[in-house]
Amino acid sequence: MNHAVSKLIVTPEKHLKLGDIDPDESHGMTKEAALDALVQCQKRLSVLQYLLYAEGRRALLVVLQGIDAAGKDGTIRRVMSGLNPQGVRVTPFKVPEGAEKRHDYLWRIHNSLPEYGQIGIFNRSHYEDVLVVRVHGLVPKSVWSKRYRQINDFERMLSENNVRILKFLLYISKEEQAKRFRQRLEDKRKNWKFSPDDVKERQYWDAYIDAYNDVLEKCSTDYAPWYVIPANKKWFRNLAVAQIVLETLESMKLKSPKPTADLSNIQFE
Ligand code: ADP
Numbered sequence: 566m567n568h569a570v571s572k573l574i575v576t577p578e579k580h581l582k583l584g585d586i587d588p589d590e591s592h593g594m595t596k597e598a599a600l601d602a603l604v605q606c607q608k609r610l611s612v613l614q615y616l617l618y619a620e621g622r623r624a625l626l627v628v629l630q631g632i633d634a635a636g637k638d639g640t641i642r643r644v645m646s647g648l649n650p651q652g653v654r655v656t657p658f659k660v661p662e663g664a665e666k667r668h669d670y671l672w673r674i675h676n677s678l679p680e681y682g683q684i685g686i687f688n689r690s691h692y693e694d695v696l697v698v699r700v701h702g703l704v705p706k707s708v709w710s711k712r713y714r715q716i717n718d719f720e721r722m723l724s725e726n727n728v729r730i731l732k733f734l735l736y737i738s739k740e741e742q743a744k745r746f747r748q749r750l751e752d753k754r755k756n757w758k759f760s761p762d763d764v765k766e767r768q769y770w771d772a773y774i775d776a777y778n779d780v781l782e783k784c785s786t787d788y789a790p791w792y793v794i795p796a797n798k799k800w801f802r803n804l805a806v807a808q809i810v811l812e813t814l815e816s817m818k819l820k821s822p823k824p825t826a827d828l829s830n831i832q833f834e
Contacts, residue, residue, distance in 0.1 A: 577786075614649060614814075
């Protein structure tokens, strides 16, 4: 694995905390080189996506989490733009409503998984149920504290059933968040992205960091690793995510399936 990328994995042994990571980091990469490398990654991703689809036996699930304005939407747009939309399923998770509220918190997650052959992208995820839910005390601690184990069990079950899982925490600094909020307020085209609730959430910054640190400590596993992506620099963020997705697909040794019939003697007019 590429040296810089391997540093971004949160293995349980590393005991990595967000405080140890610089959200401005770019591992010596320049913007120009990163943009070029991203184009190369995208080309290769599209080839591998085709094979994943042709094989039709395994799925890849990409989970994106991050504090408001961390760049979840931008990452999806930039990293996945070369893919065939037929083989991609993107699901955003908002405040649960309707049937979602009448089931356990993992029900909507299970219902939104990619089919075999697809790449699924979660814009927020089941981790909200140990993040926003914990920070705002939406359920008692006795309920949310059991969820780390439940999530690990759920992800293990998925991985044993041919769903490869990658989880990305897009990590920006508090200053960078303020800068992005200001841009949303100043630029008319970005106004729609701004919600006064985002400013309220910002007051809970430290509580979110604690909640994220617990997620990293308890839920980064061999079968569903977390990666903390320094995300102040969008070009670094995009390349890091693209490279990790690419390396994972490469490691899956995808092959197009053999034809189901003997094609050597087929004739038609
Ligand atoms: P975006 O993801 O672009 O920020 P929204 O502005 O609609 O989209 O925000 C979605 C909101 O839904 C977030 O504040 C998020 O914390 C909240 N949310 C997602 N999942 C849950 C959940 N399980 N319980 C409570 N709130 C949730």
